[in-house]
Amino acid sequence: MSVDVSNYVVLAAVMFFIGVAGVLLRRNPLIVLMSIELMFNAANLALVAFSRVWVNNAGHIFVFLVVTVAAAEAAIGLAIVVALFRRAKNVDVDEVAELRG
Amino acid sequence: MSGVPAFAAAAAAPLLAVWLLPLIGAVALWALGPALKRTAGVLGSLTVLAAFGIAAALFPAATQNGGVHVPLVTWIPGYAFGLWLDPLSLIWTLIITGVGGLIHVYSIGYMWNDRAIARFFAYLNFFVFSMLTLVLSDNVVGLLVGWGLVGLASYFLIGFWFQRPSAVAAARKAFVINVFGDIGIMFAVFAIYQQTGSIAFADVFAKAPSLAPGIVFAICLGLFIGAAAKSAQVPLHTWLPDAMEGPTPVSALIHAATMVTAGVYLVARFAPLWNASPSAQTLVAVVGAITALTGALLGIAQWDIKRILAYSTMSQIGYMILGVGVGAYQAGVLHFFTHAFFKAQLFLGAGLIIHALHDEQDVRKMGGLSRRLPFAFWAMLLGTLAIMGFPGFSGYFSKDAVIEGALLHGHPVLAAVAALTAGITAYYMFRMIFLTFFGPYRGDVDEFSLGMPLRVHAAAHEPDQEHGGHAPDWIMQLPVAILMVPTVLAGWLSFGTESPWSRFFGGLFGAGEPAAPFPEWITTSGVLLLVALGLVVAYLRYGSPGAQAAAIDRLRAESRGMPQILVRGFYFDDLIEFAAVKPAAWLGEIFSRYVDPHVIDGAVRDVVWLAGALGYVMRALQNGLVRAYALTIVVGTACFLAYFAFIGAVK
Numbered sequence: 001m002s003v004d005v006s007n008y009v010v011l012a013a014v015m016f017f018i019g020v021a022g023v024l025l026r027r028n029p030l031i032v033l034m035s036i037e038l039m040f041n042a043a044n045l046a047l048v049a050f051s052r053v054w055v056n057n058a059g060h061i062f063v064f065l066v067v068t069v070a071a072a073e074a075a076i077g078l079a080i081v082v083a084l085f086r087r088a089k090n091v092d093v094d095e096v097a098e099l100r101g
Numbered sequence: 102m103s104g105v106p107a108f109a110a111a112a113a114a115p116l117l118a119v120w121l122l123p124l125i126g127a128v129a130l131w132a133l134g135p136a137l138k139r140t141a142g143v144l145g146s147l148t149v150l151a152a153f154g155i156a157a158a159l160f161p162a163a164t165q166n167g168g169v170h171v172p173l174v175t176w177i178p179g180y181a182f183g184l185w186l187d188p189l190s191l192i193w194t195l196i197i198t199g200v201g202g203l204i205h206v207y208s209i210g211y212m213w214n215d216r217a218i219a220r221f222f223a224y225l226n227f228f229v230f231s232m233l234t235l236v237l238s239d240n241v242v243g244l245l246v247g248w249g250l251v252g253l254a255s256y257f258l259i260g261f262w263f264q265r266p267s268a269v270a271a272a273r274k275a276f277v278i279n280v281f282g283d284i285g286i287m288f289a290v291f292a293i294y295q296q297t298g299s300i301a302f303a304d305v306f307a308k309a310p311s312l313a314p315g316i317v318f319a320i321c322l323g324l325f326i327g328a329a330a331k332s333a334q335v336p337l338h339t340w341l342p343d344a345m346e347g348p349t350p351v352s353a354l355i356h357a358a359t360m361v362t363a364g365v366y367l368v369a370r371f372a373p374l375w376n377a378s379p380s381a382q383t384l385v386a387v388v389g390a391i392t393a394l395t396g397a398l399l400g401i402a403q404w405d406i407k408r409i410l411a412y413s414t415m416s417q418i419g420y421m422i423l424g425v426g427v428g429a430y431q432a433g434v435l436h437f438f439t440h441a442f443f444k445a446q447l448f449l450g451a452g453l454i455i456h457a458l459h460d461e462q463d464v465r466k467m468g469g470l471s472r473r474l475p476f477a478f479w480a481m482l483l484g485t486l487a488i489m490g491f492p493g494f495s496g497y498f499s500k501d502a503v504i505e506g507a508l509l510h511g512h513p514v515l516a517a518v519a520a521l522t523a524g525i526t527a528y529y530m531f532r533m534i535f536l537t538f539f540g541p542y543r544g545d546v547d548e549f550s551l552g553m554p555l556r557v558h559a560a561a562h563e564p565d566q567e568h569g570g571h572a573p574d575w576i577m578q579l580p581v582a583i584l585m586v587p588t589v590l591a592g593w594l595s596f597g598t599e600s601p602w603s604r605f606f607g608g609l610f611g612a613g614e615p616a617a618p619f620p621e622w623i624t625t626s627g628v629l630l631l632v633a634l635g636l637v638v639a640y641l642r643y644g645s646p647g648a649q650a651a652a653i654d655r656l657r658a659e660s661r662g663m664p665q666i667l668v669r670g671f672y673f674d675d676l677i678e679f680a681a682v683k684p685a686a687w688l689g690e691i692f693s694r695y696v697d698p699h700v701i702d703g704a705v706r707d708v709v710w711l712a713g714a715l716g717y718v719m720r721a722l723q724n725g726l727v728r729a730y731a732l733t734i735v736v737g738t739a740c741f742l743a744y745f746a747f748i749g750a751v752k
Binding site: 032 | 723724726731732
């Protein structure tokens with residue numbers, strides 16, 4: 001049984017916009033990081049879906065790359081969050097605005 | 102005009118030595134100055150006198166085959182610099198180094214107690230070098246360089262006593278007016294190069310007859326603006342009387358004998374150009390005659406002995422300019438030649454008096470000095486007889502030559518003005534002699550210390566002078582004594598039809614003088630009559646026993662009743678103030694009050710304000726909120742997508 005590719009793409013779009021909304025609306029840095037992961041995986045899903053449609057393995061290779069980079073990104077992001085928490089004792093991204101002009 | 106002769110190797114080294122010796126002296130004095138003290142004077146005098154000796158040895162070479170030409174540097178084709186010694190530049194070179202050397206020797210005594218004596222001699226040597234650059238150059242650009250340098254040297258020397266505000270003001274005035282003249286010459290040089298494609302005198306003169314009359318007139322006009330500024334011709338003369346703020350030897354060397362006659366040299370040197378433009382000649386002659394008369398009239402009203410001599414210098418240069426202006430070049434140059442001797446002698450004699458009277462220059466506070474200062478008396482008397490044209494003295498020949506020249510070249514009115522000026526000259530010069538040397542002594546210097554200056558009063562008078570005794574009398578008297586010989590005799594060089602003077606120049610100024618349609622004695626006796634009249638009036642007003650008895654009351658009344666127009670110098674200073682200084686000041690006011698703060702500073706301020714305003718707006722975007730940045734990215738991406746979706750929909 002094969003599922004139509006448009007279902008995968010719509011699911012990827014929904015996941016992506018949930019991620020965007022999470023980044024824009026939530027103030028907890030941990031949730032923001034998770035939302036970013038959600039967007040990565042939406043992109044991964046789209047890549048795999050199109051890879052299957054075109055019968056081309058490049059999409060799978062991209063996905064592995066993205067997963068690797070996302071892992072590194074999550075490590076750096078969590079390190080920043082920990083450093084922030086040690087310094088400011090809070091978990092609100094809006095409170096961290098030292099670069100305001 | 103014979104062309105420039107071929108390179109003469111034998112004369113090249115001596116000519117270079119003449120030119121560079123004063124420069125070496127100046128540099129050495131600048132470098133070693135303070136260590137040399139009074140030796141500086143000896144060193145400075147020796148370089149100039151050595152230059153004179155070498156120049157005199159070049160006399161035969163300079164007067165044969167068009168003179169000595171030494172090419173030095175070719176910058177680019179058409180811009181060749183070199184030295185050229187021909188009869189005309191030889192005359193100037195000999196006067197500059199000869200009379201200049203004597204004045205150097207005199208200065209050793211005059212500046213004996215001045216701390217800055219080395220600086221003084223460095224300036225004097227630098228002046229001599231500049232003047233030699235002017236007269237020895239074989240091209241118009243080199244001449245202009247020398248022209249500028251003598252102006253600079255003059256500025257240094259007028260302002261030598263820079264502690265006096267009046268000296269600094271006089272130096273500045275002289276410099277500004279001279280630079281105005283330099284600009285005239287500069288434009289003439291541009292026009293010459295543009296028209297002839299060369300800066301060498303020889304090429305310019307060869308092409309002079311073929312140029313359009315209007316062009317030649319414009320070039321002559323530019324040159325004459327420079328000549329008038331340097332040679333104190335009306336209306337650019339007002340700096341010369343003020344320049345008397347400099348030390349008296351400077352007045353003798355620069356503002357009487359040499360630099361101020363550079364205008365005469367310029368006109369005589371460019372004789373082929375002037376010959377090609379009769380209207381330019383007339384302009385020069387008229388200005389010369391007006392200057393001669395103006396200077397003489399203003400000389401009447403002066404009380405400062407150096408200002409009397411300054412106005413007489415202006416008047417005599419007017420004669421020279423008149424001479425070269427009408428085309429009587431030999432007569433004009435002859436008057437320069439004799440004037441250099443007698444005017445240097447008059448100034449040096451005045452320096453003796455001023456020195457003896459502890460810097461008193463007012464003739465009202467002199468009188469009776471012939472007994473106390475007999476040497477100065479004879480020096481001044483001989484100089485005065487020469488300048489007024491007493492028969493047999495040098496000025497008699499040269500002044501008559503100028504007046505006759507004006508008549509022969511068809512300017513009877515100008516000749517009459519010059520003859521009238523001769524009478525006035527006799528009057529004001531003898532007024533000075535009578536006031537200075539005859540009658541009772543009216544000054545406040547202790548009569549017993551007269552002639553023994555500085556030993557008693559030096560410290561009190563000049564704060565910058567050391568108290569070091571005074572120079573032996575002969576140092577200052579010897580140069581004056583030597584000058585007496587040519588003062589009396591130099592005119593005889595031009596006596597007769599085949600005189601040494603006319604043979605000396607040969608064909609330099611083209612054809613000889615036109616033959617006189619009337620006997621010479623008519624003009625001579627007419628001039629002599631006016632001179633005698635001036636002398637008699639001066640005697641009646643100042644010299645007769647009756648006038649001398651009431652001298653003090655008389656002088657007081659005359660000082661009060663002096664016509665304002667003469668005291669203010671025919672309002673030339675006010676005219677220049679009104680026509681040039683005030684507008685310049687207004688312009689400066691406008692620029693400092695409006696243009697600078699509002700346009701120039703204003704533009705800078707506006708740019709600063711603009712950057713600030715832009716920064717204020719942009720700063721709002723930098724709010725430091727990560728979520729806001731993310732929103733910007735999302736909105737931007739959305740816009741991109743919407744745009745391309747729209748493009749796609751349209752297609």
